[in-house]
Amino acid sequence: MIDKFDLVIVGAGIVGLTAALAVAKEGHQIAIVAPKLAEEALPEHAQRVSAINLASVNAYKNLNVWQGLLNSQRLSPYNQMQVWDKNSIGKIGFSAAEQNLSELGYIIENQLVENELIKALAELDNCRFYQTEVEQLDQDIEQALLKLATGELLQTKLLIGADGANSKLRTWLDIPLTFSDYGQTAIVATVQTELPHELTARQVFTPDGPLAFLPLVDSNLCSIVWSQTHQQADQLLALSDSEFNNKLTAAIDGNLGQCQIVNSRMSFPLTMRYAQSFIKDTCVLIGDAAHTIHPLAGQGANLGIIDALAIAEAANQQLSENGQINLVKLKQVMRWRQADAVERIAAMYVFKTGFSNDLLPLKIARAAALNLVDLIGPVKSKFIQAALGNTGRLPELAKTSLT
Structure with missing residues (x-):
């Protein structure tokens, strides 16, 4: 017997679960496959936290999970950012007040977000959990067929690989990976x-x-x-x-x-990783399965969340129109996500190399650059907007709260 779905997500981290909820809330039949698919107890002091920007906050408000996160009283807003160069006089500061906001973003435990998303998905009749691993994948341009370690078979119109930096799906699909040790x-x-x-x-x-x-x-x-x-x-x-x-x-x-x-x-x-294609036939890669970047600007989680929302938005529109997935249109979406990832990776490379050097000319140059940005209002505003996640193209769910 084969269980058939509109969408199957492999992976149950923040990115995979966000994509799952964004599709499931529109009533489409979905499945999530991962070894761990249950709420987990939160430690006294979590080691895995993420800095999520206001675009990501908007998404969780629109997905109706933000209030649950707030009720936990385990997340902290931050309303200021201070950045400085240890061996020069360069420094820059950002504040929410400069943008007439109460905060710039939140520091949040990864497990807390995962728990809240799992809780929301468990309440939906159109979402099924398979707490196991994928053992085999076969796909063509019309569907993907997965064999699970339990022996169960799943058929889906669209398969989302959100199974992390060492993605099995990416390997099975023979998608080349560009990587570099930072x-x-x-x-x-x-x-x-x-x-x-x-x-x-x-x-x-x-x-x-x-x-x-x-x-x-x-x-x-x-x-x-x-x-x-x-x-x-x-x-x-x-x-x-x-x-x-x-x-x-x-x-x-x-x-x-x-x-x-x-x-x-x-x-x-x-390690910097970048899949040379984010899509192959009916499978797309999102989050760490598609890209990993340096954590110095806290962009990794937000980049993955936008991946999740973008693919969910495209899938919802296509499934609602005719019950099928249009691969041509899907490839356009994934080209956008690839371009965004490349831009962030390049920016992190510039920051990392520019500041990991103690040569005097570079010290003087980066001090001047930081201080100049701090003094010029329009330039500084662009940096703040980037930190808020308000630059470039955004999926609808990441825009100002709809509720």
């Missing part, structure tokens, strides 16, 4: 600070990589992402907690007083 390892942890963060996201550029302090609900807790060369990261990870705390406090120039980690340090190598 030469850095990211260290993440939750940190208690002596001084309150005041709802400010901070990022300091050091010669070995950027350090971000992201404000959490507790006024003296931040999530850190410290990107360093592999060698420097290994040395930092080998330090005792007290030694690490001192290094961390010095790295952020003591702006938040003494820092103290409150959970274990987690690390992962940073």
